Amino acid sequence: MSQDVYRISKSIREKFKVFPLKPEDLARLTNVGLEHFAYLKEVKAINFSVFFRVNMELLEFITPENFSHELVDRIIAARNKEYQNLDICVRGIDFPKFQALVDTVRSKKIATLMEKDPHLDRKTMQIFGNLSGASQMIVRGGISASVAKKAKASASELIDGLMDSHVAIGTLSRMVLADSTLYDHSASVAMLAGIIGKNLMGMSKIDAERCARGGLYHDVGKTCVPNSILNKPGKFTPEEFEIMKTHTTLGYEELKKAILEGAPIEEEVALVTLEHHEKFSGGGYPYGKTGRREDRADGISIYARVVTIADVYSALLMKRVYKDAYDQNQTLEIMRGSADRDYDPSIWKKFEKSVDKSQVHYKELDSRPVDQSKGRIFLMDDDGFHQMGNKKKTNVS
Template identity: 30%
Template sequence: MKAVTIDALRPGDQLAKPIIDAYGRILLQKEVIFTQKLIKRLKEFNFRYVYIEDALSEDIMPQNIIDEQLRVEAISKIRQTFKIFDQYNEKEHKQYVLERSVKEVQETVNEIINVVNEHDEILSIMSDIFMFDDYLYNHSVNVTVYTLVLARELNFSERQIEEIGIGAMLHDIGKMHVPKSIIDKPGKLTDMEFEVVKEHTTYGYEILKQFKQIPQAVANCAYQHHERLDGSGYPLGLKESNIHEYAKIMAVSDVFDAVTSNRVYRNAFLPHEGLEILYSGSGTQYSQEYIELFKRHISIYPNGSYVALSDGRKGIIAHQTKVPDRPVIRILEEQEHEIHTSQVYDLNLAFNPSVVITECNTTPS
């Protein structure tokens, strides 16, 4: 199968992978034939791309470390927890409700930790497709997965890994206090609106620090994930030595997922563009060590994506190698001419260092 942008989708194309929403409901079944009406509906719901059947890439499969069932369960737990924490009042709510919610978050994080520990291969970007309205919760899952991969590679203790996992899962809980009209505004925020958005870090910290079941380090994840090494971040303008290490790690995961996700006010950047954004702030805003670690363990060219190479060839990402930016390419075009189906071949960039990917998109040119 191959990934194509919604704009490149054509009537008659056949869906290769079911599309589900963040509640686990199937929106479109596998093998559905797209019509103009269906394509229009996907555009209205801000879908970024879909996987379609293709004879030349029928053996290419998306590589997701988190299966759909676990992701849906995690999103459900995050949604429920955000609401309980945000609305909790000790005079109106029973303590056991809060304790149960904290335990469920902990259990979900440990499930993801187990999955991450079982997969030593390169982690593909989070390419499952969910509806835009659930961005906040899906983003929280993605940031958790990315952060746990980095924590594992940094040889954190079991306690530290669990703490940073819970911190990542709850890092945006303060956005429950930001007016939805601002969160969902399609245009550029005014200076005053942006100041309101920035308050989500403080709101999140205030929510989490009041509960004894939540470690201080977890509350700091909510408070400091927008702080930057050079002091240009918020809410306190902390500099490198004063920023909690968990927050420095999460900053890399948070920014990458945020810029590579579709938002109401802009289209998503491609994964390699997201990495370039991180590198533009390497050593000044973000830790260079953690960016390099991210690059070594997170695939920025997902299977099924269409790419152009420096020697003029074009093709589809067939599968990953041990080097994230050197995948295997199914070559479909040479010097602007399509190759006959009988002559299509795979090129392993790990063994061809002189050839580099110059463009990545989810649709052929």
């Protein structure tokens, strides 16, 4: 593993405030993901401070008084390097301010995107926004009874409001290609898993909801993996890959602990975090399971087999520090290359057909003239989405 560490230089110490940290101080800080932190490039001012946590020192790098996009870029550049001892964080009491800013920027981006692409499905975007809210609660707050209830409510809303699978899949795919900053991987996996379960596999509402919640929780263990590994732009070393693989067992342990503390999460849902990197023909991790649990005691659960396909599809669509984004066709071709080994064929064939159908559907829509009189913009707020007329503008300070 790379041994690069970030060191606070003398000039930085002279220019910025540096505070010593005690172990008890860590609980008063909230780490901020790089993808959401980049939203600060879209605003003109902030009302909170942004810190670098370097080992047991806290560097106050951005304040409301010195805020600039140049400083934001400097933090992004530093975070993109393989430093093991560096985190971006805000005070816990300031995190709601940061989240409100992110939500405002996202709302503007969604409105702009829907103006540019009138074929995006509004209902899909609305449900995705609500799932993303649940996803962010899981990331920043861990698993608790209240977070699990929010996840359950969001999954229920998804299954109750499901539209045609090819429309939803096409909208998600077009959204990430148009503006990758809007994409929330766990929310996307949850929606895709719910679509596969309910629309493609004909599952009951209970089982389809379990697929969706498994998607929301599937990567919860990554909060225990160092950012230097999660954000590494290059290939993992064997040692780094072993650490990355622990997110499956660590995530499962976290959900099991939450269950014992009263969180409304079923064992079958928790198992998705453990099994979503298992491969249908073996060779996956952490246990190298094969086949269907319905057929063999050591097989992979139906919920994990669904989430595995949703996870790979979503991950390939996304632009990451270590890869470019792929369009639907490229993503499908890559998945076809290992489909006979990695995925349950009874699920994969239905999903593959639906993605193909979504491409045909949107190609046909794109060939039609757009009726601008039917355009609408929908913005997210605390209560969901609200409608605006086409001519009304939104501003983000």
